[in-house]
Amino acid sequence: MEKIRERSGFHDGHEDHLKPVKAVDLRQCKTTNDIIVQMKSSSFEARKIGEAADVLEEMFADKDCYTVMTLSGALTMAKMGLIFSEMIERGWVDAIVSTGALIAHGFIESSGMTHFKYEWDMDDKKLFELGYDRVYDTLELEKNFADASVLVDKIFGRQEYDGKNFGSWELCEIIGKYLHENVKGPSILKSAYEKKVPIYIPAINDSELGLDLLSLRSPSRFSKRPIVNIGHDALGDVLDFAKRVQNQKKMGIFTIGGGVPRNWAQQIGPFLELKYEISDPNKKLPRYRYGVRICPEPVSWGGLSGCTYSEGMSWGKFVPDGKYSEILVEATAVLPFLVKALMERFDAKEEKK
Numbered sequence: 168m169e170k171i172r173e174r175s176g177f178h179d180g181h182e183d184h185l186k187p188v189k190a191v192d193l194r195q196c197k198t199t200n201d202i203i204v205q206m207k208s209s210s211f212e213a214r215k216i217g218e219a220a221d222v223l224e225e226m227f228a229d230k231d232c233y234t235v236m237t238l239s240g241a242l243t244m245a246k247m248g249l250i251f252s253e254m255i256e257r258g259w260v261d262a263i264v265s266t267g268a269l270i271a272h273g274f275i276e277s278s279g280m281t282h283f284k285y286e287w288d289m290d291d292k293k294l295f296e297l298g299y300d301r302v303y304d305t306l307e308l309e310k311n312f313a314d315a316s317v318l319v320d321k322i323f324g325r326q327e328y329d330g331k332n333f334g335s336w337e338l339c340e341i342i343g344k345y346l347h348e349n350v351k352g353p354s355i356l357k358s359a360y361e362k363k364v365p366i367y368i369p370a371i372n373d374s375e376l377g378l379d380l381l382s383l384r385s386p387s388r389f390s391k392r393p394i395v396n397i398g399h400d401a402l403g404d405v406l407d408f409a410k411r412v413q414n415q416k417k418m419g420i421f422t423i424g425g426g427v428p429r430n431w432a433q434q435i436g437p438f439l440e441l442k443y444e445i446s447d448p449n450k451k452l453p454r455y456r457y458g459v460r461i462c463p464e465p466v467s468w469g470g471l472s473g474c475t476y477s478e479g480m481s482w483g484k485f486v487p488d489g490k491y492s493e494i495l496v497e498a499t500a501v502l503p504f505l506v507k508a509l510m511e512r513f514d515a516k517e518e519k520k
Contacts, residue, residue: 186208187208188208188209188210188214189205189208189209190209191205191206191209191213192205198508198511199504199507199508199511200220200507200508200509200511200512202504202508203216203217203220203504203505203508204217204220204508205217207220207221212494212495212496215492215493215494215495216494216496216501216504216505218492219459219461219492219493219494219505220505220508220509220512221492222457222458222459222490222491222492223421223457223459223505223509224509224512224513225457225490226419226421226457226459226490227257227259227509227513228513229417229419229457231415231416231417232415232416232417232418232419232456232457233261233262233411233412233415233417233418233419233453234259234260234261234262234418234419234420234421234457235260235261235262235263235264235412235418235419235420235421235432236251236254236260236262236263236264236420236421236422236423237263237264237265237420237421237422237423237424237428237429237431237432238251238263238264238265238266238269238423238424238428239265239266239269239423239424239425239426239427239428239429239472240266240269240423240424240498241268241269241272241302241303241305242269242423242424242498242499243269243270243272243273243276243355244269244272244276244282244302244305244307245305245499246282247498247499247502247503248273248276248277248354248355249353249354250502250503250506251263251355251358252353252354252355252357252358253353253506253510254506255355255358255359255362255364256353256358256361256362257510257513258362259509260364260421261364261411262364262365262366262367262408262411262412263355263359263364263365263366263367264366264367264368264369264428264429264431264432265366265367265368265428266368266370266373266374266426266427266428267368267370267371267372267373267374267375267376267377268373268374268375270339270355270356270366270368270374270376271315271374271375271376272307273354273355273356274315274318274342274346274354274356274376275307275311275312275314275315276354277346277350277352277354277355277356277357278314278315278318278346278350279350280308280311280314280315281308281311282305282306282307282308282311283299283305283306283308284304284305284306285301285303285304285305285306287304289301294306298310300312312375315375315376315379316379316382316389317389317390318345319376319379319380319382319383320379320383320387320389320390320392321390322341322342322345323341323380323383323395323397324383324387324390324392324393324395325392325395326393326395328395328397329393329394329395329396329397330396331397331398332397332398332399332400332403333397333398333399333400334367334399334400334403334404334407335366335367335368335369335371335399335401335404336365336366336367336404336407338368338371338380338397338399339356339359339360339365339366339368340359340360340365340366342356342360343356343357343358343359343360343361343366344360346360347360347361365407365408365411367404367407367408367431369401369404369427369428369431370427371399372399377399380397380399383395383396383397384396384397405431405435405438408432408435409435409438409439409442412435412439412453413439413452413453414453415453416453417453417456417457418453418454418455418456418457419455419456419457419458420432420433420455420457420458420459421458421459422458422459422460422461422462423461423462423498423502424461424462424472424498425462425464425470425471425472425473426471426472429471429472430471433455433479433482433484433485434484436452436453436454436455436482436483436484436485437482437483437484439452439453440452440483454483454484454485454486455476455479455484455485455486455489456485456486456489456490457489457490457491458476458485458489458490458491458492458493459491459492459493459494460476460491460492460493460494461494461496461498461501461502461505462493462494462495462498463495463496463497465495466478475493476489476491476493
């Protein structure tokens with residue numbers, strides 16, 4: 168082999184300090200984290216998952232880092248909600264930006280209602296007649312929506328709220344307070360309230376929760392509550408988020424899915440640049456230094472959901488020398504294992520103290 172190498176001039180990888188890939192040996196793995204660590208030395212999306220775990224660990228452990236988690240898709244309906252609650256309760260998340268539907272389904276779940284499996288031989292026309300709404304392989308119930316609207320009436324149907332505009336984070340805080348006082352067990356809204364983590368829903372009207380709030384402006388068929396004109400201060404949401412992040416030393420983002428939540432959270436750098444361009448041009452503004460994205464959308468479609476963090480650097484949303492990892496996989500397939508591995512890492516650190 169040495170003579171062949173001498174004749175060809177081929178390098179062997181080691182002399183150029185290349186890192187070898189290694190086989191995942193499950194016989195050597197006793198924990199979820201053991202598998203994730205080995206995946207870091209493998210290839211394709213498995214390697215990205217291993218690398219993402221390291222970025223998240225550093226981001227969550229960095230006391231100077233303000234961490235934002237963005238959520239899209241029906242992840243609470245897909246039963247990922249307790250994972251988010253765990254992350255909040257461990258102090259890994261400082262702010263959340265979400266779709267309204269995700270929070271609405273989570274509110275339904277945390278209030279004791281149930282989602283059901285869709286079987287592939289079911290007829291969608293029949294489901295409509297029975298009051299079952301399908302999200303891929305899971306069923307939401309019209310009865311759940313009706314019961315949730317009764318709860319929204321109960322929580323917000325108060326004369327003191329009439330004519331007031333709220334940020335979406337304030338609306339979520341009010342619901343979280345109700346769950347804290349009336350419901351046992353963790354949930355994303357309840358945990359966020361207890362840990363003082365704001366939840367922003369930029370497009371709250373694009374959800375059952377938003378429609379229920381809008382319905383407060385009409386007489387209720389469920390109760391004798393007064394008509395309540397509650398407003399959503401969408402621009403105030405941006406200003407509140409800016410106030411929280413503008414003086415942070417570092418920022419990190421954990422993006423699950425894409426859509427409005429991702430862009431809304433990422434646009435804060437350009438917004439602050441615009442805000443301070445005249446008033447304080449020398450002010451050092453925060454941009455995301457850590458980033459992990461779990462989303463299968465390809466970059467070639469040209470949408471924000473699939474664009475790379477590198478592309479975001481051109482907009483001034485991310486620093487060039489940051490630490491990033493992007494996993495092109497549907498979130499439910501990887502999120503439980505990734506978060507469980509991080510739980511094991513941080514628990515091991517606590518045990519050593």
